[in-house]
Amino acid sequence: MASSSKTSAPAASAPTSSAAPSSASSFRQRPWVRWGAPLLLLAGLAVLPLVGTESFNDTLARIGVFAVAVLGLNVVMGYTGQVSLGQIFFLGLGAYVTAYGVQSGWNIVLVFVLTCLIPAVAGLLVALAAARLGGLAIAMVTIALPIVGVPLAKRLSDFTGGSQGMSARFVEAPEGSGLYDDQWQLYLVLVIGGIVFLLTYFLVRGKYGRAFAIVKGNENVASSMGISPYRYKVLAFTIASLIGGVSGFLYMVVVQYTSPETMSFGHSIELLVAMVIGGAGSIVGSILGGVFYVVVPDITNAIDPSLTALLQGALLLAVLFVLPGGLVSLPRAVMRGLRRSPAGRGSAAPPTTPSSTPGSGTAAEPTETERQGSA
Amino acid sequence: MNRHFGSRQAIGIAAVSALALTLTACGGGADSGRSGDAAEGAPSPGITDDSVTLGITTPLSGATAGPGTCTVAGVTAYFGMKNAEGGIEFGDGKTRTVEIEALDDTYDPQQAAANYDSLKGDVFAMTAGLGTPTNRAWREAAIADEVPQALIMTGDPIFSDTDESPWQLGFVPIYQNEGEAFGELLAGSSAEHKVAILSQNDDFGEGYVEGFKSAIEGADNIEVVQELTYEATDTSVDAQITELANSGADVIFNAMSVTPLTISALQKAQQLNWKPNWFLPSNTSSPTAILEPGGGAAFPGVYSVSFAKAPQSPAFAQDEDVQTYLSALKEYGNYPDPPAFPHCQWSWMVGATLEQAFTEMEEPTRDSFMEALRSIEGFEAPLMLPDTSVTTTEAGQPAVSTVVVQKYNGRGYDTVESFE
16 A cells, blocks of 8 residues: 555645745744644634624635535545536535525434435446446546436425525524524535544545545556545545535535526536645635635626626636646646746856756656756 | 655645635634624625615526526626616615626526525525526525515516515416416317317426316316327437327327427427317417427417517517517626527516515615515516516415417417407
8 A cells, every 4th residue: 555655645635735935944944833734824814704794604604615615526536536516506406405404394413424325326326337437438427417407406396495495594593693694604514524624634634535546546546555445536526425415515604595406507517616726635725715616706796797798707717827736736836937037147056946846856847947957 | 655745744734724725714703794693674794775686596507598698698688778767666666777697507406506505695685586496496585585586587476475485485487377378368269179188297297287277167168088298308209299299189289399390290290180279378379489490380370378468579579578678688687689588588578577576665675675575466467468467475485376268370479368
């Protein structure tokens, strides 16, 4: 397993790995930084809902919803390399299960468990068939999910409310907490979304994450090491569906309404775009993808509401052109730019400046010029 | 090791961004914009002594951008014209100009709800937005926040139910109104008729059929011989048309909302040499976009319903209303071409109806506005056809619930009094 993890390391962690100078990493290894940073983050998140305005909290909550959805997509696509165009279906399924459960007056914990289980089972069933296929064939199977989902939601009007959709306002701040509803909603999103992110973080860093990476890298290599590509593809797809279901629950917490439009095919593509823009195969990239999904329509609306589609397209092209690795690669690109500019001015640049750390060689071609510059 | 660097850097970035967000949030005053703490009688948000702001969330891009753009253009043009004249005198004696803030929701309920959240603190009322799911998405939030969702463009009856929707009012006729109008015309015919029904298998089709059946109930001369449905996602209704043609019906009630399907249904019936009278809903009966390519002139009669004057129709080319409307649309509505969708006219009427409510409201509050809005009776808005009017006092009915039945004359539509 030791050798296998070595093989997989560049492929798995290329997007998240950094070419940071060693001084910075030793700074990060100090104990107070190691423990302080997460604690600071936690404290910041705990205070955040209390200080924001209502619309700020609402925007953050919606970012959380779609960050979780993008995270699910990242598990199957970013980490395991299987193209899925059906993620929005699982979000929609989760939202419908939540709406139906709430309207039927079920216990909310039971509803939550069902919004995890039902999409996961649906995902498992689809994956059992789809994962037998390779490459783009999986994309073709998953593309069918939202396309089938929309008419199905309209047809099963006893469960879904037909094309008029379903409302479920079930998240109200508990009496005596002194919180506004929007603050309570944001707390729910932060806690549930945070747990999902944490679990996924450990999943993709551990044994399963390494297996996913090998399956992504080369299925034959995976088989030769005793890792069944089929099993791990099914597993990744099921987990992605489960996370999609959770994001559907959060969708109902925040939006409180679902209709067949929720799972229309266009949104599945938008999720995919958000994942690529944020950074494929990256936890932080999933959050950035959620930010992109939610904030960009608001920004383009503020610029000119009649040109939103055009502006979004232009922005998408611009980001992919400048940052092919997604927004998550921005700090790395900036650092590289900073390091390159003194080196470019003359040979006076100290040769001790580490220009490339092992592992970053696979990342991008500019490292080649850096090597030449410092040599 | 690589991974460890990456993850710690990730946490670092997240922490820094969280801090940055916190700081920005602290900067912008806490708790501002939360509704529900205004004193009694104090002005509602979005209204001052010299202006009032209205919000619209509607599809301005994507598949429904055409009609969506119209819903903004008409009302913007109307108030642009009124503002240029100096504004509108409100019921409290003050003269105000009316500003419109429109946002694009791409027909996505989630985005519509987000748009509503971002607008509700700044606007006095929401209005004119198009779409059933996009309006439903924030209906309950608007009730909780006590923000008017007035004169919106959806045929969904829930918005016209005062008990369920105290802060809402739909503008356009509900589906049932349209089906009922045609049913009444048919029931008044002196001859006997056999009717075939083809309807879309959703609330749209069901609404039309429900209204039609309630109107022909008890009419001895009308017999429904066959009823079929199709899915909105179907690509062909040839099988249904063939089956209905064999039923021997002389009238087809076609509650269909999909343009290409309507054209192919008309064509298929001609191929089968089946020439019944047709009924088509108002949104799929355009003379140029549907009846010309579909060969509507081949049938003895093609009927539809309407309440707005069609600017393209030669009958209204010299009409004063229509000319004012077209020039304002060009000048103030940012809509230089002749409108391709009736939603432009409807939106113009929304403007006129809102003006009626504004002149009646005695206090600059949302409560007073809703009260004024719900007390309009028999108002003949500009561009309205004779025998139709805006009436908001009837329970369970949208602002416009009367429609007139019209018959295709080869170029446009003429209002008919009886079924020939």
